[in-house]
Amino acid sequence: MRKKVIAGNWKMNKLAADAKQFVADAAGKLPKSENVEAIVCAPFLYLPELVKQTEGTDLKIAAQNMHYEENGAFTGEISPSMLKDSGVTHVVIGHSERRQYFAETDETVNKKVHAAFAHELTPIVCVGETLEQREANETNSHVEKQVRAAIAGLAEDQVAETIIAYEPIWAIGTGKTATSEQANEVCTHIRQVVAKNVSEKAAEQLVIQYGGSVKPANVDELLAQSDIDGALVGGASLEVDSFLQLVEAGTK
Ligand SMILES: O=C[C@H](O)COP(=O)(O)O
Numbered sequence: 001m002r003k004k005v006i007a008g009n010w011k012m013n014k015l016a017a018d019a020k021q022f023v024a025d026a027a028g029k030l031p032k033s034e035n036v037e038a039i040v041c042a043p044f045l046y047l048p049e050l051v052k053q054t055e056g057t058d059l060k061i062a063a064q065n066m067h068y069e070e071n072g073a074f075t076g077e078i079s080p081s082m083l084k085d086s087g088v089t090h091v092v093i094g095h096s097e098r099r100q101y102f103a104e105t106d107e108t109v110n111k112k113v114h115a116a117f118a119h120e121l122t123p124i125v126c127v128g129e130t131l132e133q134r135e136a137n138e139t140n141s142h143v144e145k146q147v148r149a150a151i152a153g154l155a156e157d158q159v160a161e162t163i164i165a166y167e168p169i170w171a172i173g174t175g176k177t178a179t180s181e182q183a184n185e186v187c188t189h190i191r192q193v194v195a196k197n198v199s200e201k202a203a204e205q206l207v208i209q210y211g212g213s214v215k216p217a218n219v220d221e222l223l224a225q226s227d228i229d230g231a232l233v234g235g236a237s238l239e240v241d242s243f244l245q246l247v248e249a250g251t252k
Pocket of ligand 1 (some may be wrong): 009095144167171172174175183211212213214232233234235
């Protein structure tokens with residue numbers, strides 16, 4: 001059975017003291033359950049400190065982005081080996097905000113996914129459609145294109161270990177959640193795409209999260225869907241109590 005994976009993506013929020021306090025409060029209060037994995041995706045600056053704080057706890061720390069190159073003249077960037085060295089376990093790749101504001105493309109996403117695996121980091125790959133694409137009935141074809149591009153060239157076991165976060169762009173930070181049926185329909189499609197293009201085994205193991213205005217009030221219904229294995233959460237992951245409620249929902 002697939003584990004539920006609840007990842008809080010803080011985005012560009014919190015100062016150091018607040019970040020440390022959050023982790024100190026949350027790490028000791030996580031539910032003891034084999035069914036759920038809890039991750040905090042924090043700004044680069046805080047990663048080594050937060051990793052140190054979470055040693056011996058079940059809370060994992062992730063980065064929100066990285067470069068695909070190993071090192072070199074890329075001012076302002078962070079490499080996969082730097083992330084590995086910091087002790088993080090996961091890295092978010094291709095978030096729609098990075099695609100929209102920082103010219104991330106399907107091609108760079110694929111390079112980053114390969115770089116993540118080369119450094120034993122688990123990629124959380126974000127895909128999702130705009131409102132215009134949904135209204136034009138292009139959701140499945142767009143998401144399929146993003147997924148196929150992201151996993152191109154990976155080995156079967158790497159695909160199985162990838163986490164895909166389906167995040168309809170129109171539902172991010174807007175308070176508009178896709179209905180659980182809408183969300184599940186796309187997650188099912190993603191699993192079918194992986195089954196067809198990689199293998200049934202990889203599709204069966206693949207963790208698919210939903211993201212977009214997930215909060216304690218709607219998480220149970222989303223996680224009850226057949227193909228939703230967790231959540232990538234922005235706003236509702238900024239407060240310890242609501243983050244813990246979301247993780248608790250993953251234990252059921
Ligand atoms: O990475 C998280 C997503 O962009 C969702 O953000 P949100 O929960 O604030 O809508």
